[in-house]
Amino acid sequence: MTAPFSAASVRAEFPIFRHHPDLVYLDNAATTHKPLAVLDAERHFYETANANVHRAAHRLGAAATDAFEGARHRIATHLNAAHVDEVLFTRGTTEAINLAANSWGRSQLRRGDVVLLSTLEHHANIVPWQLVAQEVGASVQAIPLDADGNLDLTAYHALLTSRVRLVGLTQCSNTTGVQPPLTEMISAAKQIGATVLIDGAQGIGHGGVDVQALGADFYAFSGHKVYAPTGIGVLWARRELLAQMPPWQGGGEMIERVSFAGTTFAEPPFRFEAGTPPIAQAIGLAAALNWLGEQDVSALMAHEIALRDRFEAGIAMLPDVHILSSHNSRGPISALRFDGIHPYDVAQFLDGYGVAVRVGQHCAGPLHQALGLDASLRVSFAAYNSEADVDTALAALAATLELLA
Numbered sequence: 001m002t003a004p005f006s007a008a009s010v011r012a013e014f015p016i017f018r019h020h021p022d023l024v025y026l027d028n029a030a031t032t033h034k035p036l037a038v039l040d041a042e043r044h045f046y047e048t049a050n051a052n053v054h055r056a057a058h059r060l061g062a063a064a065t066d067a068f069e070g071a072r073h074r075i076a077t078h079l080n081a082a083h084v085d086e087v088l089f090t091r092g093t094t095e096a097i098n099l100a101a102n103s104w105g106r107s108q109l110r111r112g113d114v115v116l117l118s119t120l121e122h123h124a125n126i127v128p129w130q131l132v133a134q135e136v137g138a139s140v141q142a143i144p145l146d147a148d149g150n151l152d153l154t155a156y157h158a159l160l161t162s163r164v165r166l167v168g169l170t171q172c173s174n175t176t177g178v179q180p181p182l183t184e185m186i187s188a189a190k191q192i193g194a195t196v197l198i199d200g201a202q203g204i205g206h207g208g209v210d211v212q213a214l215g216a217d218f219y220a221f222s223g224h225k226v227y228a229p230t231g232i233g234v235l236w237a238r239r240e241l242l243a244q245m246p247p248w249q250g251g252g253e254m255i256e257r258v259s260f261a262g263t264t265f266a267e268p269p270f271r272f273e274a275g276t277p278p279i280a281q282a283i284g285l286a287a288a289l290n291w292l293g294e295q296d297v298s299a300l301m302a303h304e305i306a307l308r309d310r311f312e313a314g315i316a317m318l319p320d321v322h323i324l325s326s327h328n329s330r331g332p333i334s335a336l337r338f339d340g341i342h343p344y345d346v347a348q349f350l351d352g353y354g355v356a357v358r359v360g361q362h363c364a365g366p367l368h369q370a371l372g373l374d375a376s377l378r379v380s381f382a383a384y385n386s387e388a389d390v391d392t393a394l395a396a397l398a399a400t401l402e403l404l405a
């Protein structure tokens with residue numbers, strides 16, 4: 001049963017705050033902390049069912065395989081995937097997009113084709129496409145920003161020519177939190193027959209996704225951004241697409257039959273999962289999604305957005321600091337720039353006050369170039385943050401700005 005949302009009760013489930021009771025952790029877009037339920041699930045697996053999957057004749061192997069494939073089912077349900085074999089396990093979003101680029105991209109893209117990506121993208125949704133495009137003679141083009149920090153939709157529609165084979169979009173910018181209008185953008189891409197990949201790294205923990213309703217072809221995310229362990233992520237892809245895609249890594253488990261005369265490959269998802277997979281981590285991810293499923297998710301999201309708004313209202317009262325985008329559709333992320341002060345200095349002072357934030361380009365170089373910045377300071381909220389966290393961060397920021405002015 002779903003209990004009423006309480007940030008204080010949620011926080012009590014995260015052991016990190018027992019070890020660091022005064023920590024104001026506002027770096028959740030980099031990685032989230034893990035609730036006890038996730039830590040317990042991993043430990044329980046190692047203590048009771050540890051074995052390799054899909055290969056052992058013994059009962060422990062069967063238990064491990066059941067738990068691992070159970071996790072795949074749990075994730076498919078969470079994404080509302082039509083088929084469980086559309087869920088591929090990867091190490092994270094980066095590996096998921098590399099899989100799409102190396103398998104789908106390398107087999108489908110041709111000289112003269114265009115890969116159209118947004119300026120908001122994380123490097124993980126740029127560099128893999130550049131590598132493949134360079135190899136096959138395709139080009140990578142960027143959808144520019146509008147004055148509000150959203151994507152320029154007029155420019156997008158003009159860029160959508162018949163040469164565009166792939167459109168890659170983030171569900172939520174990891175820097176400004178801007179959430180592009182995916183429904184409209186995906187539908188336009190589909191009208192010209194392009195394949196669409198959505199980077200869900202910053203979306204999965206804040207509202208998640210219904211992949212069938214979304215209408216894209218690929219959806220990638222990392223477990224560690226949604227209260228799950230590191231080392232596990234997912235590429236969801238339409239079954240019809242996966243059926244045509246060649247393997248991208250070779251080894252055990254992804255084959256049907258191997259001989260020196262030639263090798264035949266397993267069906268999806270196993271064709272794309274060479275070697276021993278991250279078994280305990282997949283089980284941890286399923287536990288994290290179960291944990292999230294027990295929360296009142298709309299109240300949780302409203303809480304995170306209210307914290308962001310409280311933070312931004314406080315920022316408006318401070319001198320020499322500006323929010324990079326105040327676009328109305330944004331996740332619980334806020335990025336700042338300062339007049340005459342380097343964000344690195346601010347972040348270091350904040351750390352002295354026990355406030356953890358991110359500073360730099362957040363792996364979003366092209367976005368910072370478009371905004372004419374060499375760095376920004378980012379705060380990002382999660383379920384366990386409180387109003388007291390926001391107030392402490394604002395007080396620390398005010399004191400820092402006074403010192404550095």
Ligand code: PLP
Nearest residue numbers: 092093094122124174201202222
């Ligand atoms: N995409 C976005 C939007 C992200 O925020 C991140 C991580 O910060 C990534 C991709 C890469 O995720 P990972 O490092 O877990 O592969």
